[in-house]
Amino acid sequence: MSESPSSSQQQPAVGADRPPALLVNNIEVIYDHVILVLKGVSLEVPEGGIVALLGANGAGKTTTLKAISNLLGAERGDVTKGSIEFSGERVDRMTPNDLVRRGVIQVMEGRHCFEHLTIEENLLTGSYTRSDGRAAILNDLDMVYGYFPQLKERRNAQAGYTSGGEQQMCVIGRALMSRPKMILLDEPSMGLAPQLVEGIFETVKRLNEEEGVSFLLAEQNTDMALKYAKYGYILENGRVVLDGAAAALRQNEDVKEFYLGISASGRKSYRDTKHYKRRKRWLA
Amino acid sequence: MEILNAFFVAPFVDMGSDYIFFAEVVIAGVLTGVMYSLVALGFVLIFKASGVFNFSQGVMVLFAALTLVGLMEHGAPVWLALIGTVLVMIALAFAVEWVMLRRLVNQEEIVLFMSTIGLSFVLQGLGEMVWGSNVKALDIGIPSEPFEVGGILLNEFDLFAAASGAVLVGVLAVFFHYTRIGRALRAVADDHQAALSVGIPLRTIWIIVWSVAGMVGLVAGIMWGAKSGVQFSLSLIALKALPVLILGGFTSVPGAIVGGLIIGVGEKIAEIYWGPLFGGAIENWFAYVLALVFLLFRPQGLFGEKIIERV
Ligand SMILES: Nc1ncnc2c1ncn2[C@@H]1O[C@H](COP(=O)(O)OP(=O)(O)OP(=O)(O)O)[C@@H](O)[C@H]1O
Ligand SMILES: [Mg+2]
Numbered sequence: 001m002s003e004s005p006s007s008s009q010q011q012p013a014v015g016a017d018r019p020p021a022l023l024v025n026n027i028e029v030i031y032d033h034v035i036l037v038l039k040g041v042s043l044e045v046p047e048g049g050i051v052a053l054l055g056a057n058g059a060g061k062t063t064t065l066k067a068i069s070n071l072l073g074a075e076r077g078d079v080t081k082g083s084i085e086f087s088g089e090r091v092d093r094m095t096p097n098d099l100v101r102r103g104v105i106q107v108m109e110g111r112h113c114f115e116h117l118t119i120e121e122n123l124l125t126g127s128y129t130r131s132d133g134r135a136a137i138l139n140d141l142d143m144v145y146g147y148f149p150q151l152k153e154r155r156n157a158q159a160g161y162t163s164g165g166e167q168q169m170c171v172i173g174r175a176l177m178s179r180p181k182m183i184l185l186d187e188p189s190m191g192l193a194p195q196l197v198e199g200i201f202e203t204v205k206r207l208n209e210e211e212g213v214s215f216l217l218a219e220q221n222t223d224m225a226l227k228y229a230k231y232g233y234i235l236e237n238g239r240v241v242l243d244g245a246a247a248a249l250r251q252n253e254d255v256k257e258f259y260l261g262i263s264a265s266g267r268k269s270y271r272d273t274k275h276y277k278r279r280k281r282w283l284a
Numbered sequence: 285m286e287i288l289n290a291f292f293v294a295p296f297v298d299m300g301s302d303y304i305f306f307a308e309v310v311i312a313g314v315l316t317g318v319m320y321s322l323v324a325l326g327f328v329l330i331f332k333a334s335g336v337f338n339f340s341q342g343v344m345v346l347f348a349a350l351t352l353v354g355l356m357e358h359g360a361p362v363w364l365a366l367i368g369t370v371l372v373m374i375a376l377a378f379a380v381e382w383v384m385l386r387r388l389v390n391q392e393e394i395v396l397f398m399s400t401i402g403l404s405f406v407l408q409g410l411g412e413m414v415w416g417s418n419v420k421a422l423d424i425g426i427p428s429e430p431f432e433v434g435g436i437l438l439n440e441f442d443l444f445a446a447a448s449g450a451v452l453v454g455v456l457a458v459f460f461h462y463t464r465i466g467r468a469l470r471a472v473a474d475d476h477q478a479a480l481s482v483g484i485p486l487r488t489i490w491i492i493v494w495s496v497a498g499m500v501g502l503v504a505g506i507m508w509g510a511k512s513g514v515q516f517s518l519s520l521i522a523l524k525a526l527p528v529l530i531l532g533g534f535t536s537v538p539g540a541i542v543g544g545l546i547i548g549v550g551e552k553i554a555e556i557y558w559g560p561l562f563g564g565a566i567e568n569w570f571a572y573v574l575a576l577v578f579l580l581f582r583p584q585g586l587f588g589e590k591i592i593e594r595v
Binding site for chain 2: 126175
C-alpha cells in the first residue's frame with residue numbers, strides 16, 4: 001500500500017469554494033419516543049470527499065447514518081430536531097427510495113446480503129431505482145466486477161454461502177449499482193481479517209478517485225479509517241466531541257490514546273489523568 | 285389380525301387389482317391438489333413479502349369468484365369479466381395497503397394477523413352485499429366433455445384447470461426469477477431492511493404481492509366455482525391450505541405447490557381406500573393428521589427454507 005492521500009495533502013475536507021454535498025445540521029434522534037440517542041450532531045461531507053465518523057460501541061455512528069438515509073423509521077427512530085441537506089436540497093423527510101434516486105445510499109453494517117439470491121442477483125437489485133435501461137445497468141455490472149473480480153467468479157453462488165469478505169464486497173457492489181454520488185458505509189471492517197479490510201479500503205479509495213463517489217465512513221477501526229479519510233468526526237454518546245483533518249486527528253494526543261491505542265510511555269500516569277479530565281469534558 | 289389386514293394389506297391389494305380406478309382417484313386428487321396449491325401459494329407470497337399471515341386468503345378466493353360471476357350476470361362477456369375481476373383484486377390490494385399495512389407496519393405480527401381476520405369478514409360481507417348470497421353457477425365456457433385415455437376417464441375441464449394452474453405457476457416462477465420486480469420481491473422476502481436501503485419501496489412491493497395473491501385466488505376460485513358453484517363454502521378451502529402450509533413450509537413456493545398436490549392426492553386415496561374403515565368422510569380431517577405427523581419429523585416443512593448460518 002502506498003502513502004495514503006490524507007497524510008500527504010494537508011488540506012481540510014471542506015473547500016471554501018465548494019458547498020458541502022452533505023450537510024447535517026444539529027440533528028437529534030429519539031428511539032421509541034423516549035430514548036434520546038443523538039444529541040445535536042452536525043457534520044459535512046464535501047463532494048468527492050471521504051469523511052470518517054469514528055467512535056466506540058454505541059456512540060451513535062449507525063444512528064447518524066440511518067438518520068441521513070432515513071432507515072430509522074423501521075426501527076421506531078425519529079429525527080426530532082435539525083436538518084439534513086444534500087446538494088442544497090432538504091432531504092430529511094425523504095424516503096430511502098427518493099434518496100437513492102438522488103444518489104445517496106447506505107451500506108448497512110453487518111453485510112446484509114440477500115442470502116437466497118445469487119451474487120449477481122444481489123448486485124442487480126441495487127439497480128432497482130434506475131430507469132436508464134438495461135445496457136447501462138449491464139455496463140455497470142461489468143464496472144463492479146472490475147473492482148471486485150472475486151465477485152465475478154462467484155456470480156452464480158448463493159450469497160448466503162459466500163465468505164464474509166465476499167459478502168462485504170457484494171453489498172458495496174450492490175450499492176454501486178445504483179450509481180451513487182455518496183455512499184454511507186457502515187463498518188466495512190467488522191469481522192474481517194486485516195488484509196481483507198485493507199483491500200476494501202483500497203477499493204473505497206479507488207472508487208472515490210475513479211468514480212467520484214463520496215464516502216461517509218462509520219468505523220471503529222480508527223487507524224484504518226484515518227489513513228483513507230481526509231477528514232474525521234469523533235462521536236461520543238451522541239455528540240461530536242472532536243473533528244478535524246485526518247492528519248491532525250492522527251496527531252491528536254487524545255485520539256492517539258483513546259482510539260489508536262498509542263500512549264507515550266514515561267509520563268504515563270500524568271497523561272492519564274490529564275486525558276481523563278479532557279474526556280470528562282467531552283462527555284459533559 | 286383381521287384389522288391389520290384391513291388397514292395394511294387390503295387397500296393396497298385394491299389399488300393394484302383395479303389400477304385404472306386407482307389412476308382416476310389419483311387424477312381427481314391432483315386436480316383438488318392444484319387448487320390447494322394455489323391457495324397456499326397466495327399465503328406464502330404474502331407471508332414472505334410482508335410477514336403477514338393472511339387469514340383472509342380463502343375469502344379472497346370467494347370474493348374473486350363472486351366478482352367474476354357477478355360481472356357475468358350483469359352481462360359482461362367472459363373476457364371482460366375476467367379483466368374486471370383482476371382490476372378489482374388490484375384495487376383491493378391498494379386498499380389493503382392503504383388501510384391496513386401502512387398503518388400497522390411497526391406493530392406486532394399478531395395485530396396484523398387479527399386485522400386480516402377483520403378483512404375476511406369485511407370482504408365476505410362486501411361480496412355478498414354487492415353480488416348477493418345465493419349459490420351461483422360459474423360457467424366460463426370451457427367444455428367439460430369426458431373422454432378416455434387408455435381406459436382412464438378424463439374430463440376436458442379438469443385438464444384445462446390443471447394446465448392453467450401449471451401455466452400460472454410457471455409464469456410466476458419466471459416473473460420472480462427474471463424480472464426486476466420479481467427480484468425485488470425476493471429481496472424483500474430475504475431482508476426487508478436491506479431492500480429498503482437499496483431503494484426498494486416496501487409499500488409498492490406489498491401492493492404487488494397482494495395483487496398477485498388476488499389473481500392466484502381468482503384462478504383457484506374459477507376452478508372450484510365451476511365445479512361446485514360459487515358460495516360461501518368456497519372460502520373454507522383456506523382451511524385445507526393450512527395443512528398444506530405445514531407440509532410445504534410457510535416460506536416455500538415449491539413447498540406450497542408440492543404440498544398441495546400431496547394433500548390433494550393423499551386425502552382422495554385415504555377417502556376411497558381407508559374411508560370405509562372409519563365410516564367415511566375422512567377427507568375432511570385426513571390432511572390435518574398428515575400435516576401433524578409430518579410436523580413431528582420436519583417442523584420446517586418439506587422445502588422450508590434452510591436458514592443459512594452466517595459464519
Ligand atoms: N432501535 C433502537 N432502539 C433503541 N435504542 C437504540 C436502537 N438502535 C440503537 N440504539 C441505541 O442507540 C445508541 C447508539 O447506537 P448506534 O447503533 O448508533 O451506535 P454505533 O456507534 O453504531 O455503535 P457500534 O459501533 O456498536 O455499531 C446505543 O446506545 C444503542 O443502544
Ligand atoms: Mg454501528
